Amino acid sequence: MKIVCVGAGPAGLYFAISAKLRDAGHEITVYDRDPPAATYGWGVVYWDDLLDVLYRNDPESAREVTARSVLWQDQEVRVHGSGGEQTAYFGGYGYSISRSALLEVLARRAAQLGVDVRYGHRVADASTLPEADLLVAADGANSQIRGQSAGFGTRIEVGLNPYIWLGTDHAFRSFVFNFERTSAGWIWFHAYPSVAGISTCIVECSPQTWHGLGLDELAHDQGMGLLEDIFKPALAGHRLISRSRNASPPWQRFAHVTNKTWYHGSTVLVGDAAHTTHFTLGSGTRLAIIDGIVLAHSLQEYLDVEDALREYDRHRRAELHPVQAAARTSMAWFEHLDQYADRGAVAFAHAMSVRLGGQHPWHQQLHLATQTAAVRTTRRAFATGRRWYLARRRGQGKDNQWSWQKP
Template sequence: MCVGAGPAGLYFAISAKLRDAGHEITVLERDPPAATYGWGVVYWDDLLDVLYRNDPESAREVSARSVLWQDQEVRVHGACGEQTAYFGGYGYSMSRASLLGVLARRASQLGVDVQYGHHVEDLSTLPEADLLVAADGANSRIRRHHEEFGTRIDVGLNPYIWLGTDQVFDSFVFSFEQTSAGWIWFHAYPSVAGISTCIVECSPQTWQALGLDLLGPDEGVQLLEGTFQRALDGHRLFNRSRGAPANWQHFTHVTNETWYHGATVLVGDAAHTTHFTLGSGTRLALIDAVVLAHSLRENLEVEDALREYDCHRRAELHPVQAAARTSMAWFEHVDQYLDRDAVSFAHAMSVRHGGQSPWHHQLHLATQIAAVRTARRAFATGRRWYLARRRGERNTTSRVRRLLER
C-alpha cells in the first residue's frame, strides 16, 4: 500500500512491480488525476542513467518530454543598471504534470491499482498491507501519526512562490531586482513548450514592504509582473498551474531520525526535503523509490529490507541536506553580497556550498568570455551524445541535434 501518487510513490510502485510482478500494489492519491502543484522540475544526466537502468520504458518517455537548458545566467538589475554573469553546465527540465502522467500510465500498465480522489483522514481505515509506503509529501499525515520517526521541521525565513511565465528561457536564469523596498529575485528555467517555471523569492522585510503579504493572488502577480518587467521582457506570469492559485510559502526543511517504523516507511519529501535552490527534490525522491524496491527484493524479511534502505539512503542524504540548508541560508542573507559586481556576486553564489577546487575562481572568470562559453557548450554537447549512447537512448544523434537547436 502506497499513500501519495507523486514521483516517489508512483516510481516505487513501478520499481517494485518490475522486480516482482506478483506484488499487489495500491497507490492512493487524494487529488484527481489532472491535479498537481507547481510547474516544472529539473534534473541531470545522472538521473537519466538511473531511470534507464531501472525502467527503460518510462525513461524514454521522460526523456522525450524533457527540454534542455544550457548555461546559467545571473542577472543583477540594480542602481548601476543591468549586469550579467554566467555559469557553465546544462540540465533538463519537464513539467511536473507530464512527469506524473508518464509515471501513472506506466504504473497502471504494470498492474498497479492507482486510485485518485482518495482522502486518507484516518489511518485506521486503510486496508491491511504487508507494507505501508508514506509518499504523502513534506506534510505527511502518516509521518505525523508516528512520533517514532523523530521528525524535525525547520521553516525557512524567506517567502517564495512557485509561478509560471510565457517568457521562454533557454538558460537557467537567476534574476535579482532592486526595488525601493529591497531586493527580490526569481529562479527560472524552461519546463514545457512555451512555458517556463519562475520561482520568486525575497526577504520577509521586502515581502511586507511591497505589500505582497496583503495582496490577493491576482494582484500580487500583477505587482511581480511590473517588478520584473525588464527580466521578463514584458511577458506574463501565471499563478495557476492546475486548480487553485499558488500561494506564498516558507520552505519546510524536514529531517527524520529514522525513515521506518514497523511496516511503515517514508520516501521522498515525507522522509526529507531539500531547498529548491539545490534543484534535487524530484531526483532524490525517484532514487528513494529505486533503492527501497531493490532492498525489498534482496531481503526476505520486510524489516531487514527497511533497515537496509534506511541505513543506505539516510547516509547518502546527510551531505545533500547539509548543502541544501547552506544554500537556503545563503539566499536568506543574499543582500550581504549584492553590493558587488555581477561576476563577483555570481562567484559568491557558486561557492555557497563550500568545497570548491583551487582553480574554481579562474574557471569562473574564463566562463565570462563568450568564446569560452561556446567551447564549453560544444564539449557538453559531445558529453550528452556519449552519455545518451551509453545508456541506450534511441535516435541519439537526432535527439542531441534537436536539443542543441533549442
C-alpha cells in the same frame, strides 16, 4: 506482498514501478487525493545522473521522460541594482520536464505493470486503509501518515524567505537567476524552461522585502501585477502565470524536513515525507526517485520486511545527510543575500557558485573566463559532445536525440 502506497507523486509512483519490475507478484495499490493529471507546481529540473539511473532501472519509462523533456544550456545571473543591469554566466546544462508530464508518464507505466492507482482518495488516517504487509508514505512534506506517529522523530525547520512557485509564458533558454533591487530591498526569481512556451518561475525575497512591498497584504491578483511590473524587463513584458489546477498558489516558507528514522513498524517514508532539500539545489525529484528504487531493491534482497526497511533506512539516510546539510547551507546563503548583492554581477555570481564550498583552486579563473563569449561557445560545444557520449553509453536511441536540442 501486499503493499499500500499513499501519494502518487514521483516517489510513490516510481517505487511502485520499481517494486513491480523486481517482483510482478507484488499487489500494489497507490492512493492519491487528487484527480488524474492534477498537480501543483510547474517544472522540475534534473541532470544526466538521473537519466543514467532511469535508463538502468526502467528504459521504457526513461525513454518517455526523455521525449517529454527540454534542454537548457548555461546559467545566467542578472543583477538589476543601482549600477544598472549586469549579467554574469555559469557554464553547464540540464534538463527540465513539466511536473504534470512526468507524473503522466509514471502513472501510465505503473498501470502497465499492474499497479492499481486510485485517484480522488484523500487518506487522512492510516486506519482507513486496507490491511497490507507494507504501508509506503509518499504523501509529501506535510505527510499525514507520518504525522500520526511520533516514532519517526520528525523535525521540521521553516526557512526565513517567503517564496511563490509560478509559471511564465516567457520561454527561457537558459537557467536564469534574476535579481531586482527595489525600494524595499532585493527580490529575485529562479527561472527555467519547463515545456514549449512555458517556463517555471520561482519568486523569492527576504521577509523585510516581502512586507516592505506589501506582498503580505495585497490581494493575489494585485500581488501578481506588482511582480510583473518589477520583473517586466527580465520577462520581456510577458506575464506570470499564477493559477495551477484552478487555484492560486500561496506564498510559503520552505519546510526543511528530517526524520530520525524512515520506518516505524510496517510504515516507511519516501520522498518529501522522509526528507526535503531546498529548491535551490534542484534535487528533490531525483532523490525521491532514488528512494523508490532503493526501497524496492531492499524488498527484493531481504525476505523479512523489517530487515528490508532497516537496510533501506541505513543506506538512504546516510546518503541524504550531506545532501540535506548542503541544502540548508544553500537556503541560508539566499537568506543572507544582501551581503553579496552589491559586489557586481561577476563577483556576486562567483559567491553564489561557491556557496556550498569544496571548489577547486582554479574555479575562480574558470568563472572569469566564462564571462567571455568565445569561452562559453567552447564550453557549450564540449557539453554537446558530452551529452552525445552519455546518451550513447546509457543506450538512448537516435529518436530521442532531437528532444535535447529544443529550447
